[in-house]
Amino acid sequence: QPSPSPGSPGGLDGADVLLTGATLTDGRTVDVRLGRGRIQAVGTAGSLAPPGPRIDLRGYLLLPAPAEPHAHSDLALTADTTGPVSPDPADVQRRATEAALLQLGHGATALRSHVRIGDVQGLGAMEAVLQARRAVHGLTDLTAVAMPRLLTGVAGADGLAMLHDAVKMGASVVGACPDLDPDPAGCAEAVLDAAAQHGCPVDLHTDGSDPVRLARLAAMAGGLRPGVTIGPCDGLGRLPADVAGRTAEALAAAGITVVCLPQGP
Secondary structure: OOOEOOOOOOOOOOOOEEEEEEEOOOOOEEEEEEEOOEEEEEEEOOOOOOOOOEEEOOOOEOOOOOEEEEEOHHHOOOOOOOOOOOOOHHHHHHHHHHHHHHHHHOOOOEEEEEEEEEHHHEOHHHHHHHHHHHHOOOOOEEEEEEEEOOOOHHHHHHHHHHHHHHHHHOOOEEEEOHHHOOOHHHHHHHHHHHHHHHOOOEEEEEOOOOHHHHHHHHHHHOOOOOOEEEEEOOOHHHOOHHHHHHHHHHHHHOOEEEOOOOOOO
């Protein structure tokens, strides 16, 4: 693990720091000056005067901070739970905060989380995740995606109303799960309309195993700004290679971002 060079002060908290001899992904070797929690300068190796402590990164690859693009903070840290997961907002907030800090400990400074709304939990989980977002503000960027179960028909009316309420509360992204809706195309249309109304991105939770449905989505969503994301798309990876390739090309042409979380054989 890199450590301050001999002669440099041992404590780095709050100090300006020079990272020396780091290799970037394009092969360049650079020095990077950090100060006040920000990158102040990047120059060729040996070109920057050390402001204080110096860390030798020769032989190390320097990468931007990673991001977690598809999480479920309201269900975080419950894999070993026996019985139903507690929907209590205080428990959700605690788990969401702890999960965000665990991600930060591994270097991830951005996290996008789907949050279930409607049904028995109403907007309680969303409020809890938004509280967690405030708790980690300045440390990591937690983005909440409002995720109703249904958006069409009589049963979906409440979900649609709650989707609008969630955005007013502070949800940054609108979402849906077309695979669970009895009218997948209508569900996608409803969430795209909501996004256009509020001027926010869309993130759809989908298996991605139906190329016809994905092609229809690409036609509907093409050009929408500030953008559409789909995931976890584990079914997309199970399609024949030629079908998956054509589907991926159609999604890319429409500007749709795909987050792949492959599961199983």
